[in-house]
Amino acid sequence: MALRGAQSYSDVMMTEPPSSSSPFESATLEFLFEQVWARPGLSRRQRRLVTLSCVCAADTTGPMDAHMYAALASGDLDPEELQEFILHFAVYCGWPKASVAQTSLLTQLHRLSEERGEEMAPWSDLPLASLGPADHEERLRKGEECFVEVNLTPAPPLTTPYFQAGILNFVFGHVWQRPNLSRIDRRYVTIPCVGLSDAAMPIQSHVVSALRSGDISISEMNEIVLQFSAYYGFAKGEVLNRVATDAWAEITAERTPGTA
Amino acid sequence: MALRGAQSYSDVMMTEPPSSSSPFESATLEFLFEQVWARPGLSRRQRRLVTLSCVCAADTTGPMDAHMYAALASGDLDPEELQEFILHFAVYCGWPKASVAQTSLLTQLHRLSEERGEEMAPWSDLPLASLGPADHEERLRKGEECFVEVNLTPAPPLTTPYFQAGILNFVFGHVWQRPNLSRIDRRYVTIPCVGLSDAAMPIQSHVVSALRSGDISISEMNEIVLQFSAYYGFAKGEVLNRVATDAWAEITAERTPGTA
Amino acid sequence: MALRGAQSYSDVMMTEPPSSSSPFESATLEFLFEQVWARPGLSRRQRRLVTLSCVCAADTTGPMDAHMYAALASGDLDPEELQEFILHFAVYCGWPKASVAQTSLLTQLHRLSEERGEEMAPWSDLPLASLGPADHEERLRKGEECFVEVNLTPAPPLTTPYFQAGILNFVFGHVWQRPNLSRIDRRYVTIPCVGLSDAAMPIQSHVVSALRSGDISISEMNEIVLQFSAYYGFAKGEVLNRVATDAWAEITAERTPGTA
Numbered sequence: 100m101a102l103r104g105a106q107s108y109s110d111v112m113m114t115e116p117p118s119s120s121s122p123f124e125s126a127t128l129e130f131l132f133e134q135v136w137a138r139p140g141l142s143r144r145q146r147r148l149v150t151l152s153c154v155c156a157a158d159t160t161g162p163m164d165a166h167m168y169a170a171l172a173s174g175d176l177d178p179e180e181l182q183e184f185i186l187h188f189a190v191y192c193g194w195p196k197a198s199v200a201q202t203s204l205l206t207q208l209h210r211l212s213e214e215r216g217e218e219m220a221p222w223s224d225l226p227l228a229s230l231g232p233a234d235h236e237e238r239l240r241k242g243e244e245c246f247v248e249v250n251l252t253p254a255p256p257l258t259t260p261y262f263q264a265g266i267l268n269f270v271f272g273h274v275w276q277r278p279n280l281s282r283i284d285r286r287y288v289t290i291p292c293v294g295l296s297d298a299a300m301p302i303q304s305h306v307v308s309a310l311r312s313g314d315i316s317i318s319e320m321n322e323i324v325l326q327f328s329a330y331y332g333f334a335k336g337e338v339l340n341r342v343a344t345d346a347w348a349e350i351t352a353e354r355t356p357g358t359a
Numbered sequence: 360m361a362l363r364g365a366q367s368y369s370d371v372m373m374t375e376p377p378s379s380s381s382p383f384e385s386a387t388l389e390f391l392f393e394q395v396w397a398r399p400g401l402s403r404r405q406r407r408l409v410t411l412s413c414v415c416a417a418d419t420t421g422p423m424d425a426h427m428y429a430a431l432a433s434g435d436l437d438p439e440e441l442q443e444f445i446l447h448f449a450v451y452c453g454w455p456k457a458s459v460a461q462t463s464l465l466t467q468l469h470r471l472s473e474e475r476g477e478e479m480a481p482w483s484d485l486p487l488a489s490l491g492p493a494d495h496e497e498r499l500r501k502g503e504e505c506f507v508e509v510n511l512t513p514a515p516p517l518t519t520p521y522f523q524a525g526i527l528n529f530v531f532g533h534v535w536q537r538p539n540l541s542r543i544d545r546r547y548v549t550i551p552c553v554g555l556s557d558a559a560m561p562i563q564s565h566v567v568s569a570l571r572s573g574d575i576s577i578s579e580m581n582e583i584v585l586q587f588s589a590y591y592g593f594a595k596g597e598v599l600n601r602v603a604t605d606a607w608a609e610i611t612a613e614r615t616p617g618t619a
Numbered sequence: 620m621a622l623r624g625a626q627s628y629s630d631v632m633m634t635e636p637p638s639s640s641s642p643f644e645s646a647t648l649e650f651l652f653e654q655v656w657a658r659p660g661l662s663r664r665q666r667r668l669v670t671l672s673c674v675c676a677a678d679t680t681g682p683m684d685a686h687m688y689a690a691l692a693s694g695d696l697d698p699e700e701l702q703e704f705i706l707h708f709a710v711y712c713g714w715p716k717a718s719v720a721q722t723s724l725l726t727q728l729h730r731l732s733e734e735r736g737e738e739m740a741p742w743s744d745l746p747l748a749s750l751g752p753a754d755h756e757e758r759l760r761k762g763e764e765c766f767v768e769v770n771l772t773p774a775p776p777l778t779t780p781y782f783q784a785g786i787l788n789f790v791f792g793h794v795w796q797r798p799n800l801s802r803i804d805r806r807y808v809t810i811p812c813v814g815l816s817d818a819a820m821p822i823q824s825h826v827v828s829a830l831r832s833g834d835i836s837i838s839e840m841n842e843i844v845l846q847f848s849a850y851y852g853f854a855k856g857e858v859l860n861r862v863a864t865d866a867w868a869e870i871t872a873e874r875t876p877g878t879a
Contacts, residue, residue, distance in 0.1 A: 264797070332595075
């Protein structure tokens with residue numbers, strides 16, 4: 100019975116479910132909406148952050164538009180949070196993909212305004228203050244602090260452009276400290292992004308630090324892995340699942356007195 | 360109950376199923392193996408060609424090794440067919456990813472030989488004959504013929520290196536004509552590869568020509584889409600599903616006399 | 620005959636060619652090295668920038684290490700240029716993938732020092748000056764100028780975090796203006812990165828502006844497309860090829876008096 104799946108589809112997507120005439124559409128309702136989205140363990144807003152990361156990375160404008168619309172229409176994420184999502188996503192999946200997400204958000208905001216018969220608020224320039232400290236030394240120092248807070252490991256040396264101008268000056272010296280998405284929210288974007296990027300070390304470091312910091316519990320992490328697998332495939336999901344399982348075993352062992 | 364899923368897992372993967380302790384592992388057995396692999400409509404060998412394309416593209420050595428092993432151990436694909444798969448995959452997803460698949464195949468052949476207590480047959484140099492005609496003109500002419508046969512559209516002009524040195528000289532002038540995988544087999548590799556590559560025009564052209572040629576029926580195509588979605592995610596699966604559905608509607612309309 | 624392919628392999632990779640025992644390895648020598656790398660039309664250094672972008676994006680540490688080593692060992696790109704490549708690549712393909720490239724570069728520098736019996740020069744902190752202007756207003760203004768110079772279109776408004784903090788403050792306000800890679804060099808990295816990212820608008824804008832500015836000629840662009848197709852697959856290559864061909868037709872028409 101796909102009735103529960105159809106209900107879950109409407110709740111999540113804010114539109115009518117498809118007729119389930121192909122194996123793909125049946126599986127969409129029965130698996131994706133009935134067995135994944137309808138699960139407890141994560142809020143719908145959290146599942147949206149994971150899903151938006153996956154659909155924006157997958158270069159599929161149909162699903163991207165549909166999920167941007169649903170996030171806005173449900174009120175689960177407001178325009179400022181979604182704008183911030185796009186900047187964070189740009190860092191982890193690159194600017195070209197993010198530019199498509201940016202366009203998608205603007206078209207879906209427009210669509211929703213039209214549906215609601217509201218005038219869309221005009222955008223104005225963001226304040227310069229929102230760009231963070233101007234002083235390079237202060238910025239790098241705060242970048243190092245933020246790096247340690249997020250990664251729970253020492254900051255890298257300032258010896259390469261990647262680490263200096265990139266990671267400490269911009270990624271941790273600015274992006275992770277911005278308002279509108281919390282550090283925990285940003286983990287719900289970062290984990291799927293590193294999962295789909297296939298880079299072993301970043302997967303390891305972001306999964307481990309999310310669990311070790313207590314920002315994300317192991318049961319929440321398991322839900323992230325399942326949500327990710329549905330949208331970005333079981334092949335990549337398996338890697339994320341293994342890293343999460345191993346990391347949790349190690350963290351648990353450390354915390355249990357009298358174990359090795 | 361994931362009993363049927365566990366049985367399907369053993370049949371497909373040729374190893375014991377995982378204990379289903381996390382949401383990901385439960386979904387692996389219940390969805391991936393019980394509701395996808397166990398479906399009728401495609402042979403297990405055909406599902407393997409789709410799946411191998413996805414896991415080799417996903418850069419996940421664990422799943423890649425497991426599926427290479429399973430393909431060999433089940434006898435569904437022999438070493439020569441898998442070698443040929445790797446070359447075809449290289450063309451559509453690029454050389455770097457294929458070189459990892461090449462290593463995976465060799466390690467899994469070795470693993471299987473050890474398990475069976477057999478000596479692994481030494482590889483010998485392939486005959487030069489297998490590289491196809493040396494004469495450039497003949498090669499390009501045959502490439503044009505093969506292009507038309509596969510794509511059901513006229514061959515492109517020889518005006519760019521991409522079309523001349525790449526598409527007509529190498530891809531259709533040689534690879535698609537090689538033995539060990541049939542033209543139909545190669546479609547089971549090409550369709551997932553273009554699906555995950557997100558390139559709208561290649562998705563369109565390969566889905567349409569597979570259906571229009573009769574090499575792949577619409578019900579087989581629908582199964583390919585589901586198998587692909589499981590391994591490469593519903594986000595990209597949705598695009599493939601839509602293209603297949605639209606293409607089939609158009610082909611059906613053309614074939615029905617008296618319809619527009 | 621793969622003799623020329625084997626010679627080209629040694630010249631490019633700075634190591635011995637593989638024995639060509641599998642279809643994949645034979646095609647590597649015959650197609651990739653004899654028919655692609657050995658072509659005129661781009662310098663080997665330019666082909667390396669395209670190839671490094673592809674192998675770093677493909678998440679394949681073997682090929683990535685091999686190409687980093689070859690770039691260094693040949694002297695085609697020095698460590699500072701490769702460090703700069705990694706930062707530029709991070710912007711277009713995301714930081715997780717770039718962090719793997721960063722590690723690869725350091726290990727290959729170490730390998731080369733050992734082979735040459737030289738002590739590897741210790742890295743020291745980069746100067747703060749290399750982070751560009753501290754003043755936010757100046758930075759955004761220069762970012763707008765650089766955006767126009769690279770894209771040949773007006774800069775976007777400062778209304779979203781993606782455009783303000785990201786594109787104008789960091790990507791064009793800093794990265795594109797850094798030393799060690801010229802603007803033209805950066806195009807040889809950006810074009811493959813947008814090509815593999817599948818985002819239609821960025822592909823369009825970077826291909827068009829590279830041609831229109833005269834930074835890259837149409838014959839160079841055609842070679843980029845072939846090199847890219849070999850390393851990231853013909854599926855994505857086809858898109859890049861079409862955009863380049865269409866863009867060039869349009870530019871030529873504009874420049875020809877008396878045509879529409």
